[in-house]
Amino acid sequence: MNDGIFTVMFYLAAIIAVTAAWGVIYCKNLVHSALFLALCFIAVAGLYALLNADFLAAVQIMVYAGTVVILIVLGIMMTRRVSMDRSNVMEKSSILGAAVVSLLLLVCLLLIFLNVSFVDSAVNDIQDTVGALAQLLLTHYVLAFEIAAVLLLSAMIGAIVLAKGADEK
Amino acid sequence: MEQFALTHAWLIPLVPAAAFAIIGLFLQNFHKLSAAIAILAITFGFVMSLGIAGAVFNLGITVDAPFVQRIEWIKIAGLQFDMGVIIDPLSVLMLLVVTLVSLLVQIYSVGYMKGDKGFGRFFSYMSLFSASMLGLNISINFVQMYVFWELVGLCSYLLIGFYYYRIPAREAAKKAFITTRIGDFGLLIGILLLQMLFGTVDFIQLRQVIPVYLMANGAGVLTIIGILLFMGPIGKSGQFPLHVWLPDAMEGPAPVSALIHAATMVVAGVYLVARAYFLFASLPILMNIIAWIGAFTAFFGASIAFSQHAIKRILAYSTISQLGYMMLALGVGSLTASMFHLMTHAFFKSLLFLCAGAVMHAVNEEADIFKMGGLRRKMPVVFVTMTIGVLAISGLPPFSGFFSKDAILAAAAHVSMPLYLIGIVTAFMTAFYMARLLFLVFFGESRQKEVHKVSRFMQLPLIVLAALAVVSGLGGYVYNFGDWVRFGPPVVEHMDWLLASTSTLLSLLAFVLAWNIYGSKRWSSDIIAKKLGIIYTITFNKYYIDEFYALLCRIFIDGIGKIMYFIDLYIIDGTVNAVSALVLLFSKLLSKFQTGQVQRYAAVFVCGVVILLLCTIMYLDKVNGVLAAGGAF
Amino acid sequence: MTVGMTHFLILSALLFCIGLYGLLVKRNLFSILMCIELMLNAVNINFAAFNYFLPMPDLSGQVMMIFSITVAAAEVAVGLALIFRIYHDFATVNIDKINNMKG
Numbered sequence: 001m002n003d004g005i006f007t008v009m010f011y012l013a014a015i016i017a018v019t020a021a022w023g024v025i026y027c028k029n030l031v032h033s034a035l036f037l038a039l040c041f042i043a044v045a046g047l048y049a050l051l052n053a054d055f056l057a058a059v060q061i062m063v064y065a066g067t068v069v070i071l072i073v074l075g076i077m078m079t080r081r082v083s084m085d086r087s088n089v090m091e092k093s094s095i096l097g098a099a100v101v102s103l104l105l106l107v108c109l110l111l112i113f114l115n116v117s118f119v120d121s122a123v124n125d126i127q128d129t130v131g132a133l134a135q136l137l138l139t140h141y142v143l144a145f146e147i148a149a150v151l152l153l154s155a156m157i158g159a160i161v162l163a164k165g166a167d168e169k
Numbered sequence: 170m171e172q173f174a175l176t177h178a179w180l181i182p183l184v185p186a187a188a189f190a191i192i193g194l195f196l197q198n199f200h201k202l203s204a205a206i207a208i209l210a211i212t213f214g215f216v217m218s219l220g221i222a223g224a225v226f227n228l229g230i231t232v233d234a235p236f237v238q239r240i241e242w243i244k245i246a247g248l249q250f251d252m253g254v255i256i257d258p259l260s261v262l263m264l265l266v267v268t269l270v271s272l273l274v275q276i277y278s279v280g281y282m283k284g285d286k287g288f289g290r291f292f293s294y295m296s297l298f299s300a301s302m303l304g305l306n307i308s309i310n311f312v313q314m315y316v317f318w319e320l321v322g323l324c325s326y327l328l329i330g331f332y333y334y335r336i337p338a339r340e341a342a343k344k345a346f347i348t349t350r351i352g353d354f355g356l357l358i359g360i361l362l363l364q365m366l367f368g369t370v371d372f373i374q375l376r377q378v379i380p381v382y383l384m385a386n387g388a389g390v391l392t393i394i395g396i397l398l399f400m401g402p403i404g405k406s407g408q409f410p411l412h413v414w415l416p417d418a419m420e421g422p423a424p425v426s427a428l429i430h431a432a433t434m435v436v437a438g439v440y441l442v443a444r445a446y447f448l449f450a451s452l453p454i455l456m457n458i459i460a461w462i463g464a465f466t467a468f469f470g471a472s473i474a475f476s477q478h479a480i481k482r483i484l485a486y487s488t489i490s491q492l493g494y495m496m497l498a499l500g501v502g503s504l505t506a507s508m509f510h511l512m513t514h515a516f517f518k519s520l521l522f523l524c525a526g527a528v529m530h531a532v533n534e535e536a537d538i539f540k541m542g543g544l545r546r547k548m549p550v551v552f553v554t555m556t557i558g559v560l561a562i563s564g565l566p567p568f569s570g571f572f573s574k575d576a577i578l579a580a581a582a583h584v585s586m587p588l589y590l591i592g593i594v595t596a597f598m599t600a601f602y603m604a605r606l607l608f609l610v611f612f613g614e615s616r617q618k619e620v621h622k623v624s625r626f627m628q629l630p631l632i633v634l635a636a637l638a639v640v641s642g643l644g645g646y647v648y649n650f651g652d653w654v655r656f657g658p659p660v661v662e663h664m665d666w667l668l669a670s671t672s673t674l675l676s677l678l679a680f681v682l683a684w685n686i687y688g689s690k691r692w693s694s695d696i697i698a699k700k701l702g703i704i705y706t707i708t709f710n711k712y713y714i715d716e717f718y719a720l721l722c723r724i725f726i727d728g729i730g731k732i733m734y735f736i737d738l739y740i741i742d743g744t745v746n747a748v749s750a751l752v753l754l755f756s757k758l759l760s761k762f763q764t765g766q767v768q769r770y771a772a773v774f775v776c777g778v779v780i781l782l783l784c785t786i787m788y789l790d791k792v793n794g795v796l797a798a799g800g801a802f
Numbered sequence: 803m804t805v806g807m808t809h810f811l812i813l814s815a816l817l818f819c820i821g822l823y824g825l826l827v828k829r830n831l832f833s834i835l836m837c838i839e840l841m842l843n844a845v846n847i848n849f850a851a852f853n854y855f856l857p858m859p860d861l862s863g864q865v866m867m868i869f870s871i872t873v874a875a876a877e878v879a880v881g882l883a884l885i886f887r888i889y890h891d892f893a894t895v896n897i898d899k900i901n902n903m904k905g
Binding site: 003006007010011014017018021022024025030033034037040041044047048051052053055056059060063064067068071072075076078079088089090091094095097098099101102103105106109110113114118126129132133136137140141144148151152154155156158159160161162163 | 804807815827835
């Protein structure tokens with residue numbers, strides 16, 4: 001891929017992602033926040049595509065932007081019946097503390113990232129990512145793959161039991 | 170059978186211990202069953218002991234070549250204790266005496282304790298006591314012995330306080346426990362010093378090491394250790410000045426007094442000295458101390474028994490006196506005489522206690538002998554057996570006491586005249602106060618209208634013990650007791666006819682005297698008491714030793730207590746309270762952080778992450794170095 | 803300046819800190835859940851960037867992303883179920899009201 005296009009695309013996706021993330025925090029309406037979250041996920045999917053992870057980009061859109069956000073919106077709908085205005089306000093008293101903590105972390109991370117000199121000359125550009133991924137998943141990572149499947153199953157059962165409520169009689 | 174008994178001697182204490190557990194845990198309310206189990210267990214012990222005795226005779230096990238079994242008990246670097254079984258004539262004698270007396274006393278208790286709420290509890294304690302006493306007898310080292318020694322003390326405590334709802338019983342139990350503890354403390358220190366000095370507390374090993382040590386270093390340190398060790402027997406065997414608990418221990422039921430505070434437990438101290446005789450016998454100063462304490466205790470106990478009124482108290486002081494005899498014998502170097510007297514005393518003193526129990530049972534728990542009288546017709550069995558007991562303890566031939574006491578007096582006469590004189594005077598006094606007891610209780614006019622019958626369970630042991638009180642002395646004399654139970658070369662018993670006839674004559678004289686005062690009332694006892702005046706008052710009040718101790722306690726312990734109380738209240742409590750207040754303050758402060766708000770926790774968590782990252786930043790150069798070297802992250 | 807790994811890392815740090823900020827200031831449970839998702843995504847970006855820029859022969863980084871997404875999905879499911887439960891028991895989704903563990 002052309003370097004120029006890569007740069008432009010990166011900045012575009014990055015700006016959208018950061019703005020959307022900020023929108024998630026900033027919006028006072030919970031549903032708007034959820035929509036911004038979806039936007040952010042899509043922008044991140046774009047970044048994945050830039051990083052030669054086209055399969056992951058698709059998964060990102062399907063799982064996050066599709067399922068997760070939809071689930072969350074559904075959840076919001078089920079628990080909130082009055083007006084959505086001011087459903088997602090920030091707690092005034094904790095803004096200062098939260099900002100300090102977050103900024104501290106950010107500064108630390110930036111200090112590290114800017115001072116570490118990564119060797120990033122070589123670029124990993126395997127063309128058939130789906131094939132390569134499948135190869136890895138079903139050979140080297142097959143145990144983790146199975147465990148992930150079990151995890152999903154148990155999460156499903158756990159979610160059902162939790163949502164249904166334990167039989168208290 | 171003999172071989173089996175010999176190699177399974179460890180079962181003897183174990184089976185009564187199991188009986189204790191079973192009764193204590195499950196059968197407290199099943200009276201007949203619990204008694205049956207306890208008696209069965211001790212019968213087993215008796216049969217095993219007989220088997221072991223047979224083995225000892227047939228296999229030629231002597232005190233010089235004991236049969237020892239041992240297993241490793243505790244082992245850490247530089248410290249090893251074994252547990253095991255030592256079988257020699259000495260321990261076999263103890264096993265036989267303990268199991269036999271225990272068996273008889275337990276049979277007696279079936280009748281005596283009938284209808285008592287604590288029947289099951291009583292038998293479980295009795296089993297535990299038998300187990301610990303038997304364990305003590307076969308101990309192969311001081312530590313094992315100390316464990317059982319304390320267990321025996323615990324049983325004594327439990328059984329003295331058996332009627333725990335009665336305040337005197339509780340007090341007596343505490344007194345016994347604490348008083349013996351003073352002696353046990355010395356014993357423990359002595360054992361520790363032995364371990365430090367020799368690196369072992371095993372009897373067999375010590376026996377080999379000590380002569381070598383004495384040759385090299387002299388007796389100085391060892392004498393101190395010996396004195397400390399001897400403090401245990403002083404407490405346990407009721408020697409002066411720690412005898413005060415024994416008379417009070419009579420608050421327990423009569424069978425307990427018979428078994429524990431006359432026949433078996435109190436002789437544990439004598440047994441300890443006998444078991445470690447290789448140590449004591451090599452220290453002349455210590456031997457002198459033992460002999461004099463024994464002689465003094467013998468005289469002292471007898472003089473108090475002179476003027477007491479309560480039947481069991483008289484017997485208790487008599488026990489103190491007789492234990493003094495045993496110590497005297499040990500002190501003058503005659504282990505044989507001591508153990509011989511231990512055996513005969515176990516029989517006739519438990520007999521006397523059981524008779525006293527039967528008498529008190531019959532007359533509604535009346536204890537004052539001056540309020541009894543004329544019981545001779547009403548309870549003939551008890552009368553006859555008790556008479557035998559009294560004759561035995563008074564040392565009249567051919568009863569057992571004659572032989573054993575004579576052996577002691579002969580041994581004392583060989584060593585020191587003063588000791589012999591004290592012994593013979595004590596013998597006279599013993600005969601006198603026992604005769605006094607006998608005449609007051611069984612002769613004279615009857616003061617009791619109703620007399621309860623003595624059940625068969627109670628009569629049988631009396632008869633058996635009376636028979637033993639008659640024959641055990643003669644048997645021991647004829648069959649050369651000294652060949653088996655001895656220290657050093659075999660002892661051949663020579664009856665010293667001069668000494669024997671002197672003591673016999675004195676005893677007879679005492680009987681005549683007692684008859685004139687208490688039997689026929691020719692001379693009034695009150696007038697004599699008045700004439701004796703201050704002496705009578707002093708002995709009646711047991712030389713005011715209890716009062717003296719109480720005063721000592723008041724001055725020292727209360728004084729120290731007051732100081733300690735002050736320190737405790739203001740300094741220690743103050744510190745503790747201050748610390749706790751401080752902790753409370755901090756915890757209140759800290760609990761403010763526990764807001765229950767997850768997000769605040771998350772913020773703290775992130776702060777932690779930030780600190781970790783700061784650490785990483787400090788080592789960034791290193792990270793870059795690794796990366797430059799081509800290390801993948 | 804060409805876009806390199808550092809750019810992606812900085813972007814992910816930004817997203818992560820925004821998510822963290824949201825996590826700390828919001829009181830609505832759904833909102834908190836969304837912020838957690840944001841942070842997870844920021845981490846995933848790192849995986850993708852490392853896999854792309856570092857000299858790595860295969861797609862292990864992307865496999866990690868798959869697992870990460872799996873875990874995130876499971877977490878959303880359980881998290882939502884928990885929120886329903888809390889709503890059922892406390893009749894609120896405001897985390898301030900749920901402080902039974904307060905010391």
